[in-house]
Every structure is written in C-alpha cells, then in structure tokens.
Amino acid sequence: MVKRSIIEEKFMKLFMYASIALVVFFVASVVLSVFKRGIPLLSWEMVSSLPGGGFYMGGGGGFLNAIVGSFYIVGGATVMGLIISIPVVFFLNVYLKANSRFGSIARLAYDVLFGIPSIVYGAFGFTIMIYFGLRASLLGGTIVVTLLIIPIFIRSMDEVAKTIPSELLEASYSLGATRLETISIVIRQIAPAIATATLLSIGRAIGDAAGVLFTAGFSDRIPTSLTQQTATLPLSVYFQLQSPSLEVQDRAYAAAVVLTLIVLVLSISGRIIMNRFSRNKIQ
Amino acid sequence: MRRLAKDRLAGHLMALLTITSLLLVVAMGIGLYLKAAPILQEHSLWELLSASEWKPMKNQFGFFPFLMGTLWVSGLALLIAIPISLLTAIFLTEYAHSMVRRFVFPFLDILAGLPSVIYGVWGMLLIVPWVSNVAGPWVQRNTTGYTVLACGIVLGVTIIPLLVSLFIEIFSNVSHELREATFALGATKWQTAKHVVLRKTAPGIVAAIVLAASRVMGETIAVIMVCGNLAIAPGSLLDACYPIPALIANNYGEMLSMPLYESALMFAAFILFFVVLVFNLFSRLVLKKIKE
Numbered sequence: 001m002v003k004r005s006i007i008e009e010k011f012m013k014l015f016m017y018a019s020i021a022l023v024v025f026f027v028a029s030v031v032l033s034v035f036k037r038g039i040p041l042l043s044w045e046m047v048s049s050l051p052g053g054g055f056y057m058g059g060g061g062g063f064l065n066a067i068v069g070s071f072y073i074v075g076g077a078t079v080m081g082l083i084i085s086i087p088v089v090f091f092l093n094v095y096l097k098a099n100s101r102f103g104s105i106a107r108l109a110y111d112v113l114f115g116i117p118s119i120v121y122g123a124f125g126f127t128i129m130i131y132f133g134l135r136a137s138l139l140g141g142t143i144v145v146t147l148l149i150i151p152i153f154i155r156s157m158d159e160v161a162k163t164i165p166s167e168l169l170e171a172s173y174s175l176g177a178t179r180l181e182t183i184s185i186v187i188r189q190i191a192p193a194i195a196t197a198t199l200l201s202i203g204r205a206i207g208d209a210a211g212v213l214f215t216a217g218f219s220d221r222i223p224t225s226l227t228q229q230t231a232t233l234p235l236s237v238y239f240q241l242q243s244p245s246l247e248v249q250d251r252a253y254a255a256a257v258v259l260t261l262i263v264l265v266l267s268i269s270g271r272i273i274m275n276r277f278s279r280n281k282i283q
Numbered sequence: 284m285r286r287l288a289k290d291r292l293a294g295h296l297m298a299l300l301t302i303t304s305l306l307l308v309v310a311m312g313i314g315l316y317l318k319a320a321p322i323l324q325e326h327s328l329w330e331l332l333s334a335s336e337w338k339p340m341k342n343q344f345g346f347f348p349f350l351m352g353t354l355w356v357s358g359l360a361l362l363i364a365i366p367i368s369l370l371t372a373i374f375l376t377e378y379a380h381s382m383v384r385r386f387v388f389p390f391l392d393i394l395a396g397l398p399s400v401i402y403g404v405w406g407m408l409l410i411v412p413w414v415s416n417v418a419g420p421w422v423q424r425n426t427t428g429y430t431v432l433a434c435g436i437v438l439g440v441t442i443i444p445l446l447v448s449l450f451i452e453i454f455s456n457v458s459h460e461l462r463e464a465t466f467a468l469g470a471t472k473w474q475t476a477k478h479v480v481l482r483k484t485a486p487g488i489v490a491a492i493v494l495a496a497s498r499v500m501g502e503t504i505a506v507i508m509v510c511g512n513l514a515i516a517p518g519s520l521l522d523a524c525y526p527i528p529a530l531i532a533n534n535y536g537e538m539l540s541m542p543l544y545e546s547a548l549m550f551a552a553f554i555l556f557f558v559v560l561v562f563n564l565f566s567r568l569v570l571k572k573i574k575e
Binding site: 005006008009012013015016017018019020022023024026027029030031033034037084087088090091092095104106108109110111112113115116117118119120121123124126127128147150154178179180181200203206207208209210213214234235237238241252253256259260263264266267268270271 | 286287289290293294296297298300301304305307308310311314315318366367368370371373374378387389390391392393394395396397398399400401402403404405407408409440443447470471472473474494497498500501502503504507508528531532535548549552555556559560562563564567568571
C-alpha cells in the first residue's frame with residue numbers, strides 16, 4: 001500500500017512540473033511569437049509618422065495616430081479614475097466603520113463591476129452617448145475606459161487600505177485631527193498601492209479594445225479636440241490584421257510589438273514598485 | 284468648528300461619489316434592459332433563445348447559434364485551464380520553495396497583463412495554423428483553423444493567471460496544523476493535498492471556476508480573431524463558432540439604421556451582463572464567506 005501512494009505522489013509531481021512548464025511555455029510562446037513576427041518589421045517610420053496615402057492598401061506611413069490616441073485616452077481615464085477612486089477608498093476605510101454593512105455591499109458591487117466585460121461597458125456607453133447626442137469620440141472613449149478602470153483602482157487600493165491598523169487612525173484622532181485631516185496619513189500608507197493600482201489600470205486601459213470599439217471610433221489623424229474620433233493601439237492591430245494586404249498585416253504585427261512592450265514595462269515596474277516603495281508602510 | 288463642518292461636508296461628498304459609482308451597476312442593467320425591450324415585445328424570450336435563424340433583414344433573430352458558441356468555447360477553455368491551474372496552484376502552495384514561487388509569479392503577472400488583442404495575434408500566429416495543419420489532419424478533417432478548438436485554447440490560456448491566483452488564495456486559508464496533522468499520520472504531500480486541502484476548499488474552487496467562466500464569456504477581441512464568426516451552432520471542436528461578444532462587436536456599426544436590430548444586439552449585451560452579474564455575485568459571496 002505504501003508503494004502505491006508513493007507512485008501516485010511521483011506521478012502527480014510529474015504532472016505539476018508539467019503544468020508549471022506549460023504556464024512558462026505559454027508566456028514565452030505568446031511574447032516570443034509576437035516579437036519574432038513583429039520586431040523585424042518595426043521601423044522608426046512606423047512609430048513616428050501618421051498613416052500616409054493608401055496606407056490600408058500597403059502605402060507608406062506608420063501608426064503614430066494609434067499610439068498618441070491610446071495615450072490620450074489612457075492618460076485622461078487614469079487621471080479621472082484617480083480623482084474618483086481615491087475619495088471612495090478614503091470613504092470606505094476612514095468614514096465607514098470597519099464592519100459596516102454598506103461597506104461590504106459596496107465592495108461586492110465593485111467586485112461585480114470589475115467582472116463585467118468591457119464589451120458590455122462599450123455597448124452601454126454607446127447607448128448613453130447616443131441618448132445625449134454624442135458620436136464616437138475621444139471624450140466617449142475616455143469616459144468608458146474611466147468607468148472600466150474605476151473598479152480596478154478602488155479594489156486594489158482598498159485591499160491595502162483595509163490593512164491600515166485602526167490604532168494609527170485613532171492616534172491621529174487623539175491628536176485632534178478630523179477624519180478629513182487624517183487623509184494625509186492614509187495616503188502615505190497606501191502610496192505604493194496607488195502607484196501599483198495606477199500601473200495595473202493603465203495596463204488594462206491601454207489593452208482594452210472592446211470598450212473603445214464603438215465609443216472612440218477610429219481615425220487616421222491625431223485628434224485635436226475631444227469630439228473627434230481617435231485611433232487606439234489594440235484596434236489598430238485588430239483592423240490592420242483584417243486587411244487582405246500582407247504589408248498592412250505586417251504593420252499590425254509591428255503595432256502588436258509596441259503594445260506588448262508597453263504592457264510588459266508596466267507590469268514589471270508595477271512589481272518593482274510593490275517591492276521597493278513600501279517604506280512608509282507600517283506592517 | 285469650521286474644521287468639523289469641513290470634515291462632515293467632505294464625508295457627504297465622498298458618500299455621494301461612492302453611491303453614484305455604485306449606481307453604475309443598476310444603471311447598466313436598466314439601460315440595457317430598456318434597449319432590449321422592443322425585441323422582447325416582438326418575439327418571446329424562448330423564441331429568441333431557441334431559434335437558430337439569424338437574418339436581421341428578415342426580422343429573424345435566433346440567438347441559439349451564439350449561445351452554443353459561447354457555451355462550447357467557455358466549456359473548452361475551462362477544461363483546458365482548470366487542471367493546469369489547479370496543479371500549478373497546488374505545486375506553488377504545497378511543494379514549492381519560495382525561490383520557485385518568486386520565479387513563477389512574474390510569468391503569471393505577464394500572462395495576466397497581456398491584452399486580449401495580443402492573445403488574438405498569438406492565436407492567429409500559432410494556434411490557428413496548428414489546428415489547421417496538425418489537429419485537423421489528425422482526425423482527417425479539413426479546417427481553416429478558425430474553430431472552437433483554437434478559440435478554447437486561446438481563452439483557456441487567458442484565464443490561467445486568474446485561476447491560479449484565486450486557487451492560491453483559497454489554499455492558503457487552510458491551516459498549517461491541519462496539514463501537519465495529516466503528515467504526522469504518514470500521508471504524502473499529494474495525499475494531503477487531495478484529501479485535506481482540495482476537500483476542504485471545494486466550495487472555493489467551484490466559486491473560482493464560476494468567476495473564471497464569467498471572465499471567459501465576456502472576452503471579445505481575442506475571440507473575434509480566432510473563432511471563425513460563422514452563425515451556426517458548432518457540432519464539434521473543429522467547427523467555426525460565433526460567441527455572443529463577437530456578435531455584438533461585429534455588428535455594431537451597421538445596426539443603427541434598424542431599431543429592432545439594435546435592440547437585438549442590446550438584448551445580447553443584456554444576456555451577457557445578466558449571466559456575468561449572477562456568476563460574479565455567487566462566486567464573490569462564496570469566496571468572501573471562505574475568507575472569514
């Protein structure tokens with residue numbers, strides 16, 4: 001009997017090594033296959049110029065419109081997301097009691113919002129925009145992406161804010177500070193969390209295609225006002241891959257490399273910040 | 284006392300902000316439902332869900348092919364992702380050195396952070412050709428590669444990081460004393476994992492899987508790129524399919540001229556919203572209970 005359990009142990013361990021190897025293989029395969037196909041095609045012209053004439057038939061030019069468009073949307077959404085989320089996190093953790101019923105319902109609701117697919121956000125956002133007479137635009141895309149990343153912001157900052165010891169808040173109150181004035185202490189405690197949450201949200205926002213598909217539209221030019229349509233990197237990859245022309249497809253792969261690089265840098269720096277900048281944190 | 288008044292005012296403003304942001308869930312449900320109402324007046328719910336003819340120009344809106352597409356693809360993705368994620372999580376919590384963990388976690392991070400469209404590109408570059416050149420000929424079938432199989436593999440890989448991190452969180456709630464007690468009885472690590480950890484965390488595992496299922500069902504761009512977009516209910520892994528998110532994303536531009544068409548797509552978004560909402564509520568409540 002002893003033998004059987006040891007054989008089973010060996011077998012299962014083998015399977016576990018195999019699954020770990022599979023996970024590592026998948027990561028390497030996704031990243032390397034995109035890089036291998038795209039990097040030889042990447043040129044300075046592509047990331048620094050707008051689509052030229054006949055771009056979608058294989059003409060010259062690049063996808064600067066998509067890079068800038070993505071940064072506009074992500075920048076706007078991140079700023080708005082932070083402005084909305086920080087007060088909410090503060091409210092949930094300082095103004096509400098630790099075991100407040102409203103607090104737990106709110107956290108559940110943000111979890112649910114986090115789970116709702118971006119295509120549903122996009123469809124909902126689009127109907128709202130039509131209701132207000134808005135067309136697909138930089139503004140519309142930014143609003144939908146903001147809504148999309150607010151739950152990420154709130155949940156990841158809240159996770160850390162929850163661990164702030166109540167003694168710390170009480171010490172601040174006992175010195176005569178109001179709850180509002182205690183914010184500076186809370187902010188210092190969750191600063192690394194704000195930084196990682198921001199990077200996480202930027203990563204999600206810049207890669208999101210389904211949410212901006214109807215709400216931001218697409219354009220070959222860099223938008224000069226909030227009401228103009230704008231291109232985004234993921235959609236630029238997606239649309240160009242649908243083209244029958246091989247040259248246009250090549251450019252999609254080059255754009256995919258740029259997008260992957262941005263996301264990789266964000267995810268790696270997020271991890272570094274999480275590890276390093278926790279010095280004000282009371283454990 | 285101006286400081287106290289300021290404190291109270293700020294509190295009210297923050298409460299307002301919190302409540303407004305929460306109302307988004309309600310607004311979304313109501314908004315999508317109102318938009319879907321016209322098609323529900325014209326056709327019964329059962330008719331919409333069970334009919335398989337999709338001809339918007341002839342007022343035929345059968346969602347059956349799309350529902351089946353979503354079911355096939357999600358089912359396959361979970362079948363692929365669950366064993367890999369479970370074994371990875373068991374290994375990382377029960378066996379691995381912290382060195383190994385530090386090596387594997389960044390890989391999971393990267394996998395979690397990659398955008399859907401990149402998975403789609405990967406699917407088109409590697410998985411679709413593999414299905415068409417290897418898997419298809421293997422069972423003597425001619426296929427373009429844009430199939431349920433390709434879609435299921437791509438989606439399966441996208442949810443591995445979510446599943447692993449949920450499983451790890453659940454497993455770490457099992458107390459060390461419990462594990463040590465079984466070791467003291469002479470159990471091997473796998474026996475402990477199988478009889479104690481897995482059994483003790485079974486509800487949590489189910490909840491994690493439900494959560495992952497809801498994530499898979501909403502995936503859009505990666506799906507469009509590899510599913511084949513054919514509005515016929517798939518009969519095998521090597522058939523093309525057309526899941527619900529792909530339906531919404533592909534037809535959005537052209538539907539504006541026809542009110543009923545728009546309503547049909549909003550109905551599709553509402554189904555997606557509703558199912559994801561129920562799945563999420565269920566699994567989050569179970570996971571929360573476990574944590575306590």
